[in-house]
Amino acid sequence: MNIKNSGLKTILAxxxxxxxxxxxFPPWAHFLGGGVSGSVGYGFLFNPSLPSYADTIARVDIPRLTIQWILVLMSAALCFLTLSKNNKE
Known part of the structure; x- marks a missing residue:
C-alpha cells in the first residue's frame, strides 16, 4: 500500500x-410556541434535552448540523488535495 492510499483511507475514516x-450528538434548539428559538447545545440523538416548560419543543438544529458536515467535507477535501500535491513532488 503506498502513502497516497493509506493517507486517503485515513482522511476518509x-x-x-x-x-x-x-x-x-447533534446540536439542539428549543422552539417556543410563538416561533422564537434558541440553541441549547449538544446532546445524544435518542435522548434530547427536553424543555422544562409546556409550550417548548426540542428539535435537532439542522442548519447548524449541515454547516458542520460541510466544514468536515471541505476539510477532508483540502487534506486530500494537500496529500496528493505532496505525493506528486
Missing part, C-alpha cells in the same frame, strides 16, 4: 467518524 459523531 476520520471524516466518517467525525460526521457520524456529529450525527449522534
Amino acid at each position: 476520520v471524516s466518517l467518524i467525525l460526521m457520524v459523531s456529529m450525527g449522534l
Whole structure:
C-alpha cells in the first residue's frame, strides 16, 4: 500500500467518524410556541434535552448540523488535495 492510499483511507475514516459523531450528538434548539428559538447545545440523538416548560419543543438544529458536515467535507477535501500535491513532488 503506498502513502497516497493509506493517507486517503485515513482522511476518509476520520471524516466518517467525525460526521457520524456529529450525527449522534447533534446540536439542539428549543422552539417556543410563538416561533422564537434558541440553541441549547449538544446532546445524544435518542435522548434530547427536553424543555422544562409546556409550550417548548426540542428539535435537532439542522442548519447548524449541515454547516458542520460541510466544514468536515471541505476539510477532508483540502487534506486530500494537500496529500496528493505532496505525493506528486
